[in-house]
Amino acid sequence: MEEVQSMDSTYCEDVEMSSFETDCEISDQSSEELDNASTDSEIDIDSFSSDMDKPLYDGCPINKSEHLTAVLAFITRHSCNQRMTTDLLHLIRLHCPTENSCEKTWDGLSSKSQKLLDLRTDHTLHDVCSECGILFPEDCSIVSCPTAHCTGLRYKGTLEDQMFRRRHSFIATTSLEDEIRLVLENIGPGVWDIILDYKREQSSSSTINDICHGMCYKETQNSLTGSAVTLLFNTDGVLLYKSSSTNVWPIFAVINELPPSIR
Numbered sequence: 508m509e510e511v512q513s514m515d516s517t518y519c520e521d522v523e524m525s526s527f528e529t530d531c532e533i534s535d536q537s538s539e540e541l542d543n544a545s546t547d548s549e550i551d552i553d554s555f556s557s558d559m560d561k562p563l564y565d566g567c568p569i570n571k572s573e574h575l576t577a578v579l580a581f582i583t584r585h586s587c588n589q590r591m592t593t594d595l596l597h598l599i600r601l602h603c604p605t606e607n608s609c610e611k612t613w614d615g616l617s618s619k620s621q622k623l624l625d626l627r628t629d630h631t632l633h634d635v636c637s638e639c640g641i642l643f644p645e646d647c648s649i650v651s652c653p654t655a656h657c658t659g660l661r662y663k664g665t666l667e668d669q670m671f672r673r674r675h676s677f678i679a680t681t682s683l684e685d686e687i688r689l690v691l692e693n694i695g696p697g698v699w700d701i702i703l704d705y706k707r708e709q710s711s712s713s714t715i716n717d718i719c720h721g722m723c724y725k726e727t728q729n730s731l732t733g734s735a736v737t738l739l740f741n742t743d744g745v746l747l748y749k750s751s752s753t754n755v756w757p758i759f760a761v762i763n764e765l766p767p768s769i770r
C-alpha cells in the first residue's frame with residue numbers, strides 16, 4: 508500500500524481556476540455573485556472548510572463537500588461539457604428545497620473544487636514538463652526542463668516570468684492509505700462485515716457479473732492476506748475550459764471488495 512501513493516491523484520495542465528470562463532448561456536449567476544467570486548480566493552481556508560461541512564440544506568443527508576465531489580465524479584465519468592454540467596446543476600437544484608446551498612454555476616464549481624483540493628493538506632504537487640512529460644526535480648529553483656534539447660519551462664510564461672512561479676502542468680498526489688481509510692470510515696462501523704459477506708458470496712458464485720468473479724481476481728486473492736483489499740483504477744480527461752487546452756485528469760479508485768451498490 509505504501510508503494511502506491513497516487514490514489515485520487517489529479518493531473519492538471521495549465522490550471523488557473525480564477526480565469527475560468529463565465530459565458531455559459533444558461534448561467535443564472537448575478538453580477539453580485541460574480542463580484543463575490545472574484546474575491547473568493549481571499550476567503551480564509553478554515554472558514555471555507557467549515558462551510559463545506561454544512562448540510563446542503565436543512566435535513567439533507569449530505570454536506571456541501573460531498574455534493575461537489577459527487578457532481579465532479581459524475582461529470583468526469585460521463586465526460587460532461589460545460590453546458591451539460593450547468594444543466595445538471597440546475598436539475599439538482601430543482602429537486603431541493605428553495606433554501607439550499609447547491610452549486611449554481613460551472614464557474615463556482617471550478618473554484619470550489621480547487622479549494623477542496625487545497626484542503627487536502629497531505630497532498631503534494633509535482634511539476635511536469637508540458638513539452639516532454641517528465642517530472643521536474645524537487646528543487647523548484649530549477650525552472651528549465653532537464654531533458655536534453657527540451658525547451659519546456661516549469662512555470663507559466665517566459666524564462667523571465669519563472670520568478671512568479673505560476674504553476675503550469677502538475678500532478679497532485681496524496682496518501683493512498685489515508686484515502687482508503689477515509690472511504691471505509693465513511694461507510695460506517697459495519698463495513699468489514701459487509702466486505703467479508705461480499706467476499707464469501709463472490710467466492711461461491713459460478714457466474715461472472717463483477718470483477719470479483721473473474722479468474723484473475725481469484726488468483727490474486729489467493730496470494731493476499733485475509734484483510735487485504737484490491738482497487739480498480741479509472742481515469743478520464745475533463746476539459747475544464749471551453750476554449751482552451753486546460754484539462755484535469757482525476758484518477759478514481761474503487762474498492763473491489765465492496766458490493767457494487769455502495770462502491
Ligand SMILES: [Zn+2]
Binds near residue numbers: 652659
Ligand atoms: Zn521537457
